[in-house]
Amino acid sequence: MKESILLAYKKRPRAWILNLAIFIFIVLIFIASTPYIPYKGIQEKSISIAYSILYGITQPDFSYFLDFSKGALPYLLLETIAIAFLGTLIGAVFALPFAFLSARNVVPKWMAHVGTFFIAVIRTFPAFVYGLMFIRVTGPGPFTGVLTLAVSGIGMTAKLFTESIEDLDMGIIEGLDASGCTTIQKIRYGIIPQLMSNFLSTTIYRFEINVKNASILGLVGAGGIGYPILAAMGAYRWKDAGTLLFGLIVVILIIDYFSGRLRKKLATGQ
């Protein structure tokens, strides 16, 4: 008995060779990367800058929150949420056809490949490139932000939509078919109930991301709180930047909390 245990113990898998290989591989990557990532030391004023930002975030100027005029913090936050909300909805609506056209169980395989490739192309364009394109259409301002978020959101939303469509339980639809339902009834009672919660969950998730992405819109002047934050950081007004960032963080935390709860509810059905 004891001998057989010892024998089994001696035959235990030797993972150390694999581990060593992975370790050496990682070390090699780090060595190979050194010429690309030169370390130039820490900037002179960096410590004081980092301190100022942290100070700004932890000691926000609350008078900012009480100024309800246009262009003040509460309005900017509201504008950011409005941009994200509208952008998410439009993006989700446009994502629907793309999603159905690249789902393997809906269209032929070659069509699905074309669809997925097209979604990948949309996803590759960084958001601010879309922003630059839309600025020509609508000029700087929140409207551009809405369009930018709508188009840059199509890629991810469509990809996640496609995944839920491909997970459709076809048995239910066959069942409806067997009991004599029409096509409209099959869609209404067989497909929509299966997809709705997933689609809503994806859309809410994208809304969360879009509020966070508001700072990127600031790069091209497409409205929201992004530009004021970047401008304040660029002009070394750390207290302002910290306070604006504090406002954004609070909004994101609130949205995260509610969207998390909502998505949990959608996932569990209750």
Added chain:
Amino acid sequence: MMVAWFKEVIFPSPLELANGKIVKPKRSPMVYVLPIIFVLILISMEITGFDFMVLVNRGYQFFVIIGRMIPPDLGFIPKVIQPMIETIMMSIVGTLVGAFFALPLAFLSSDNIIKNKIFLWVNRFVFSIFRTLPILIIALLAKYVFGLGSFAGTVAIALFTWLIMTKMLYELIETVDMGPFEAVESSGAGRLKAFWVSILPQILGQFISFILYNFEMNVRSASILGYVGAGGIGLLLNEKLGWRQYDKVSTILLTLLVTVYAIETLSRAIRKKLS
């Protein structure tokens, strides 16, 4: 007809089953949700100055830049390769460093390993605040600390990966089978040792797949890092956008597309093998 249909949706009439039982169907939540969403859309349109006519009249302007991107300047590809490699290197190193630090923090944030509720709650709250910081802001902060260049970008990627990966990992750790952990712990091992031998093997496959997923994401977000001067392909993209050399911009985007596609295919193959 229409009115009757609306009445049926808002106040569904009770149904009588075959056994004589009367069932009142539930009112669809859409009855409340749709009007609220409609009002929110109107408010958002007012705030953002959404104007459909502008789109109809000036929408073609969107395609002006796309038109100038075609055909892409393929002779520019050799100049794109170097920054692309730089971006990939930044992403690899940043992702690995982030992942390395994510494991211990995830250990300290899992409610099935750490039993001290107050510590857990404070820990998670602090890091959920850090997690709200967009990668753009993190990159800007890294730039102020480490100066222009790819080192700042790598630090930003590492920080960002660290924060996201920690959350992914502790959510994963909370779903593992605790049996082996308890068995090892009851044989006298400490929590760290027990975690190492009983939980790590369970999550290792997922952990590697998270690393690959984050790596993909980081290559994608590299363009944003460049915009603030944090090195890589984004720097070149930003420069060409500034000079309005759109045929070169499309070459850069094309290279990015091919790279991301290759990485995605590779990582999907590896992840498939792991699961």
